[in-house]
Amino acid sequence: MIEIRNLHKSYGAQPVIRGIDLTITKGEVLCLIGASGSGKSTLLQCINGLEPIDSGQILVDGIEVHARGTNINQLRQKLGLVFQQYNAFPHLTALENVALAPRIVKGMSRAQARELAREHLAYVGLGDKVDAKPARLSGGQQQRLAIARALAMAPDYMLFDEVTSALDPELVGEVLDTIRKLKARGLTLIMVTHDIGFARESADRVAFFDQGHICEIGAARQVICEPREERTRQFLQRVLS
Ligand SMILES: Nc1ncnc2c1ncn2[C@@H]1O[C@H](COP(=O)(O)OP(=O)(O)OP(=O)(O)O)[C@@H](O)[C@H]1O
Ligand SMILES: [Mg+2]
Structure with missing residues (x-):
């Protein structure tokens, strides 16, 4: 609450x-x-x-x-926060973008974090975009990437x-x-x-x-x-x- x-x-x-x-x-x-x-x-x-x-x-x-x-x-x-501006790291793939915080903040292993990222990307309908850099994604896809990133922290x-x-x-x-x-x-x-x-x-x-x-x-x-x-x-x- x-x-x-x-x-x-x-x-x-x-x-x-x-x-x-x-x-x-x-x-x-x-x-x-x-x-x-x-x-x-x-x-x-x-x-x-x-x-x-x-x-x-x-x-x-x-x-x-x-x-x-x-x-x-x-x-x-x-508290997952998603803004209007897409805020993905441009040099990382969609998968790496989602896996980053679970690795750094939650201390997950690389393999665990990547598995989790894959799950969340599939959940938001980006299962086929795991290796794409943000610039290659449409606005709607980038926004779903931002949602997947927030979700990966299990807020x-x-x-x-x-x-x-x-x-x-x-x-x-x-x-x-x-x-x-x-x-x-x-x-x-x-x-x-x-x-x-x-x-x-x-x-x-x-x-x-x-x-x-x-x-x-x-x-x-x-x-x-x-x-x-x-x-x-x-x-x-x-x-x-
Ligand atoms: N970092 C800041 N520094 C100074 N003033 C700010 C800052 N952020 C917002 N404001 C001012 O605070 C007021 C409220 O802004 P806020 O962004 O919360 O409005 P909003 O309801 O989200 O508006 P919008 O629908 O345009 O996004 C505005 O007058 C804005 O100019
Ligand atoms: Mg506003």
């Missing part, structure tokens, strides 16, 4: 997260939607401990992310930040299918997305961000089809028209 309590964060003098309370339970799929600059990516980076916070708390399975004594590298192994939570926004429309489906498989497997997913249709179909809950607050949160269909807040309605009207 991830618990966020009265979280505040600024960049310099600019408040970006202004009092967020949020609990995400095991196995849940939560989509974060909202205007550009409303703080969605910042929240993911705070959960992952990549960004310091000003006040409040984030607890992952009871461990406080920003507490002094927390072993953040160990905690991060629970309990996956954080996705607009993983389909840079893709050509015909490649979006294959990435979303992979994410649906993760949901079916019971992983807890927190996804920032502009794909309102995907959020409606695949999320359990949707949170609408507005200027550093969660303006509205609820069952996906309720928030998207019958928003209670005027600001949610306006946002949806804008992005769906």
Whole structure:
């Protein structure tokens, strides 16, 4: 479970997260939607401990992310993070990209890590691309490679930040299918997305961000089809028209 309590964060003098309370339970799929600059990516980076916070708390399975004594590298192994920009190492093959962290961070043998990488690449539909360098992969394939890399660390939570926004429309489906498989497997997913249709179909809950607050949160269909807040309605009207 991830618990966020009265979280505040600024960049310099600019408040970006202004009092967020949020609990995400095991196995849940939560989509974060909202205007550009409303703080969605910042929240993911705070959960992952990549960004310091000003006040409040984030607890992952009871461990406080920003507490002094927390072993953040160990905690991060629970939290797979996939960004919009593909971040594979260009000089390594797909297999080597996936095998790297299990070898270095988990201390697996080379053979074990390669076997694991093969499994995960097959899982995301890249079984025939193990020897390809990232530059030879399509955007959708690179994004699935990034998912395989995160999965190889056996995380309990996956954080996705607009993983389909840079893709050509015909490649979006294959990435979303992979994410649906993760949901079916019971992983807890927190996804920032502009794909309102995907959020409606695949999320359990949707949170609408507005200027550093969660303006509205609820069952996906309720928030998207019958928003209670005027600001949610306006946002949806804008992005769906
Ligand atoms: N590293 C940074 N340094 C300073 N300001 C930042 C930094 N990262 C983000 N910001 C600012 O914080 C605010 C929130 O940014 P954030 O990236 O969290 O928004 P977002 O909701 O993810 O937007 P988008 O939909 O465009 O990705 C923005 O005003 C942004 O300019
Ligand atoms: Mg963002």
